[in-house]
Amino acid sequence: MKVRTPLAAEALAPDEGGRYGVYGGRYAPETLMAPLEELSRAYDRLRRKRAFTRRLRHLLEHYVGRPTPLYFAERLTEHLGGARIYLKREDLLHTGAHKINNALGQVLLANEMGKTRIIAETGAGQHGVATATAAALLGLDCVVYMGEEDMRRQRLNVYRMQLLGAEVVAVDAGSQTLKDAINEAFRDWVASFADTHYVLGTVTGPEPYPRMVRQFHSVIGAEARRQLRRLAGTADPDVAVACVGGGSNAMGLFSAFLDRPNVLLVGVEAGGRGPDLGDHAARFAGGTLGVLHGARTLVLQDDEGQVVGTHSVSAGLDYPAVGPEHVFLHEHGQIEFTSATDQEAIDAFHLLSATEGILPALESAHAIAEVARRAPEMEPDRVILVNLSGRGDKDVESVLEYDAASGGRVSVRRPSGRHSGSASGDGDAE
């Protein structure tokens, strides 16, 4: 059993400039510096205000559906034949993923700050849908930037955002994915911050975003600990697993266990098609220190400091940088990182669907893939906690396409009964 040496609480908190060790910071154009300072102040004022936190808690309970269940995945556990597997069911939240925790928090904050317009970037579409939902709830205008490639992959989510009253703007620059959508959202904000708040969807970006987004998601880990104590007889799992794109669902889960030495924290990145630069989004495997989207962190880039393209079957993990706190915690031995390939994620998608009747988001399927590797190696009295960060309805088309391209997987069975038995058997009976 591995034991971690947790960092002291003071070492865990970012400094005034938003730095986790040498990571993070506030690398933004001057035009945004004053608005970012204003945002930090507003957030620090409001997070301590009872009325604000009460309102957020109320909406999380009655509108979003918190607490989410913690579910013992008995058939998956049996199938894998090892550690007991518990799923934190963020997929059951309103809008279908953990993203709403942060989107609602930030939109409430924006409303308190007197902003009337909300902008957001989105990759898989879940953060865009969550932000559009929160904006609709508060009656604010909403514009969501989305890469054209992602709009193709996630066209149902595009229409969902439009139904919610948001304008979805196609970004055709660069790789047409999440990173380019973030670029475009920043450009909008540079010109619009006077009446607009930018709801950044993950734990990266300039201070205060990494700590603010983490805080809005920390409810995931806090709930999971309480629920695990009731359900499994221990508040501390042996292993906690989450997928990591920017890393918001992972920080939300891990934040509750950073001071627990017996909990191994595992982040799963997108291994994509393979280990060559450009074929994956595994920053901890192929990234180097860089500065992107306001933070110093690990970036997939070439020798000249140009950010390279990434690939993942999952739009939400298809991003060349990662939240700075993850890099800091990894450096200090607090989080282990691994990756799952497209194929492993697709296999995990099928596995969870077939054994538990739960279609996971392709992002979350990366975490399930790691569970599938790890659980059989562990004793049956061990506990794995995994963040099922989103549901897979949005990905059904992608999985269908993937399976069709690789020769087809799901065979549609006819109802058993009169037509049962093989055709050749029928022939023999003649």
Next chain:
Amino acid sequence: MSSRRKRPSRNGGIAASFAACRKQRRSAFIPFLVAGDPSLEATPDLLRALVAGGADVIELGVAFSDPIADGPTIQRGSHRALAAGSSLSAVLGIVERHREELGVPIVLFTYYNPVHARGVETFAAQAADSGVDGVLCVDLPPDEGLRELQPALEERGVNSIYLIAATSTRERIDRAAAASNGFVYYTARSDVTGEREDLIPTLAREVKRVRRRVRLPVAVGFGISTPRQVEEVAKVAHGVVVGSALVRLVEENAGEPDLAALLERQVGELTAPLRG
């Protein structure tokens, strides 16, 4: 140690350029181009055209894959340059070969990541050796720049230029002014780069607000594209920066054999009001 300090100024640095303009009782003209747009081979000729047209300082853009502070015109210019093989290495090579011949100071206008990837010490040494006069990192405000890049540049006599925006508080203006050397760059619009039909009427008041707090020359940019606008801005600023309008000219005439001549003519028209 002393050999690393202050290389001999070749044709005078940024301060000398502004001082010369002041003597002539006019503002400096500071054109911007993306190095390597439309090709690395074409860039030296285009830089000569800027000088022939009347450039006092050149802002040379280093293309970056994720230019979050640039509008569509300069984004496309960066994209063309990267597709043509431009990089920070290539830009430093161009400066090294042509800075002396050009005879005007060159400020690298870059995002921080290419500099960071190279390592700030290596970058500062190479910038100084190739004859770069100043460096402006769009996404490196003084808050971060003072700790990270500036000491290395200062040690080698390369100027650091910081942006001041319409949103900058008094504290932030003071911070940028204290950190900068050579000049400060005031972004006239709270916006990404790009051309504008009109300049904001409050511009004069805004620039005066900055000038009151800054002892260095104040250059004003973002959105300036016509001789009339140059004339207007020159009334209140020590330097006038024109970027997108020139990048657009390069875009529209990229295949033309007389691209450099066209550029020289446009810069000549833009600087005409300054020559009086």
